Amino acid sequence: MHLKLIYSKKELYFLKSVFLSKVEHGGASQLCYAKHCKDVLDFSASLNPYPPDISWIPDMKLLLEYPDDSYYNLKKAIANTFGCPPEAVCVGNGSIEVIRTYFYATIEKNDFVRIDPHTFGEYSLSVQLAGGRCxxxxxxxxxxxxxxNPNNPTGSILSSSELIEIARSLEESGKLLFIDEAFIxxxxxxxxxxxxxxxxxxxxRSLTKSFAVPGLRIGxxxxxxxxxxxxxxxxxPWSVNAFAEDFAIKALENLDLLEKSCELIKKEKIWLYEQFERIGINYVPSAANYILLNIGADASLFSKKMLDKNIFVRDCTSFGLPRSIRVAVRTREENLILVEALEKCFQ
Incomplete structure (x- = not known):
């Protein structure tokens, strides 16, 4: 006997949505079946190369109970850090879950959402999954x-005064402003x-990049x-696991230590700019810990050439930039290896 399934229009729309393509991300984990997996130096994922040492040790006792699904302690820590009430704070399994949840909560079918190019692909997918249009x-x-803000992959940043002006303008017409500060x-x-x-x-917001803990999803x-x-x-329920919550509270107590990270990253960016200019590579000055390079050639082919030299860069074709790559700012020793590979592949 065959079961005949009958779907409503709303259900059919959802079924259509789930077959949308997944968004490409950085991270060498996607190379796990490639020959380069073990030796590759990953410049595709933009993590803090100088993360603070906050001396966090996982408490194995946390595995014995469910997390508090209200996440009261975590929300209170976030609220105290940023000077807002706890009821103004939500949490998620990384910022991706926060993004998805936001659009399910704010838009209805066929609502338009403005997304300025070129930027993070998860926004578009999240809007479409929620039934909206971009x-x-x-x-x-x-x-x-x-x-x-700062934008991914360009690294450009708007000032808070510029954003306030945009927000006020949207507020007057009853519209909403979603700001992603994952790298701020x-x-x-x-x-x-x-x-x-x-x-x-x-x-x-996210704590994943700034504290270089991509395995702990904290948004x-x-x-x-x-x-x-x-x-x-x-x-x-329980979308943030107990280890992630515990680490996040500890990280928030040490947020001021990121000032040192920013100083070191800025120093490395200046050095990298000098190297790019020497080689003749066009770049976009960045406020963040990554840099967009216009390599003047097919980015996918260029990325493969870099991978042959055990350097994994972010092919920006998926951002709508088929002649650009994005590279993370890493330590001087690692950046030297990047520059050497770029010189050889750029010839």
Missing amino acids: TVLDDVDSRVRIIC DLADERQSMINKGISNVFVS FGVGNPELIEKMEVIRP
Whole structure:
């Protein structure tokens, strides 16, 4: 006997959505079946090359109980750090879950969301999964505007005063502003839009990059408490595991140590700019811990040439930049290896 399935229009739309393509990300883990897996130096994932030593040791007792699904202690720690009430804070299994949850909570089917190119691909996918449509046009009546600050992959950054002006303009017309600050800890924290008193602004953050712990998925968001309450209902229970929560609380206590990381990253960026200019590679000056390079050739082929030299870079074709790559800023010893490989592949 065959079971006949009957779906509503809404269910059919969802089934269609789940067959959307996954977004490409950096990280050498995707090379796990390649010959380069063991020896590759990963410049595709933009992690802090100088993470603070916060002396965190996992407490194995945390495995014996479920996490507190309200995440009261973590939200309180975030609130105390950023000067906002705990009810304005949500958490997620990395910033990706925060992004997904936000759009399920804020848009309805066929709502437009403005996404300026070229930027992180997860925004577009999250909007489509939630039933929305994406646009790059300013004159389209969009429910939400997305700004990645600093932007990925360009590293460009808007000042908080510029963002406040944009937010106020959107607020007047009843629209929302989503700001992704995943890399702002390693750029310029002064430009953060957290706790600016503008009700239509939601800020997504991550501790993964700044503390170089990609294996611990730690994301959080700050926004209007009414929106946060809705997002917390949509979020799956216990989405942040006990180790991630424990590490996050410890990391927040040591957030000021990232100032030293920023100083060292800035020093390395200046050195890398000098090397790129010497080789003749065009680059985009970056506020973040990564740099966009226009290599003037097919980025996919160039990335393969770099991989043959055991250097994994981020092919930016998926960002709509088929002649560009993104490289992380790493330690001087590692950056020397990158520059040597670039020189050989750029000839």
